[in-house]
Amino acid sequence: MNIFNTAERYGAVAITLHWIVALWLGGLVAMGLYMVGLPDVGFDKLKITLILYHKELGLAALVAATIRLAWRMTSKLPALVSTLPYWQKVAARLVHLSFYGLMFALPVSGLLMSSAAAIPVSVFGMFDLPDLVAPSEAMFRRLIDVHRWLGYALLLLIGLHAGAALMHHFVKRDDTLQKMLSSKAAR
Numbered sequence: 143m144n145i146f147n148t149a150e151r152y153g154a155v156a157i158t159l160h161w162i163v164a165l166w167l168g169g170l171v172a173m174g175l176y177m178v179g180l181p182d183v184g185f186d187k188l189k190i191t192l193i194l195y196h197k198e199l200g201l202a203a204l205v206a207a208t209i210r211l212a213w214r215m216t217s218k219l220p221a222l223v224s225t226l227p228y229w230q231k232v233a234a235r236l237v238h239l240s241f242y243g244l245m246f247a248l249p250v251s252g253l254l255m256s257s258a259a260a261i262p263v264s265v266f267g268m269f270d271l272p273d274l275v276a277p278s279e280a281m282f283r284r285l286i287d288v289h290r291w292l293g294y295a296l297l298l299l300i301g302l303h304a305g306a307a308l309m310h311h312f313v314k315r316d317d318t319l320q321k322m323l324s325s326k327a328a329r
């Protein structure tokens with residue numbers, strides 16, 4: 143097992159971070175969409191409880207994104223499969239870059255939203271984060287929209303990115319998905 147990336151393949155750390163963050167973000171989008179659809183009263187305050195968990199898990203996603211970006215910036219970037227047409231190489235890199243943007247923009251917009259609503263964000267029950275912006279109902283409403291549309295953008299990119307990966311695996315039968323599953327080249 144190779145820990146580090148090489149010029150051709152992702153290493154075990156990059157692969158592990160990729161799948162943990164993918165599951166985490168997918169879970170947070172599903173949770174976000176589910177919890178905002180719940181009625182404000184009833185269900186034994188289920189909505190409020192889920193929002194509290196969502197905020198803490200979202201904060202953890204920000205930590206994970208920071209670790210991932212640090213690893214990405216200090217590692218080799220494996221080449222894309224060489225048979226990919228130029229436009230697909232550009233599109234793939236653009237999607238990857240946008241993912242990094244969303245990995246930060248989503249939790250940051252969530253934090254700003256809570257601050258604008260004057261609702262403190264607890265750091266895993268240890269202490270509350272200081273307010274980032276002054277309380278403002280108008281800004282709170284705007285940030286809810288921003289957070290929601292960033293969530294939709296993430297869903298769209300996951301669809302494109304996962305669809306492309308599966309197409310390469312099952313139709314083109316190249317090494318694209320295999321590179322993100324194992325640090326060793328298939329023989």
Ligand code: HEM
Nearest residue numbers: 170171174175178197200201203248249252253263290293
């Ligand atoms: C990568 C991390 C995150 C993802 C993917 C994510 C995703 C989402 C999504 C999809 C929604 C539903 C939006 C809607 O339909 O209105 C939502 C709602 C929400 N998120 Fe996040 N979120 C993240 C991080 C955070 C963080 C860090 C906070 C705050 C500290 C936060 C606070 C909230 C709140 C308060 C709502 C409910 C908004 C409302 O009342 O409509 N989120 N989130």
Ligand code: HEM
Nearest residue numbers: 160163164167168214222223238241300304307318319322
């Ligand atoms: C929230 C979900 C996801 C995010 C944020 C994400 C993000 C990324 C990013 C940023 C890269 C570039 C490498 C890196 O910097 O680590 C990448 C590569 C890759 N991802 Fe994802 N990904 C997600 C879900 C998925 C899914 C569901 C699949 C497969 C079904 C997948 C398959 C791949 C493959 C095969 C590569 C390697 C592409 C190559 O270099 O040839 N990803 N992903």
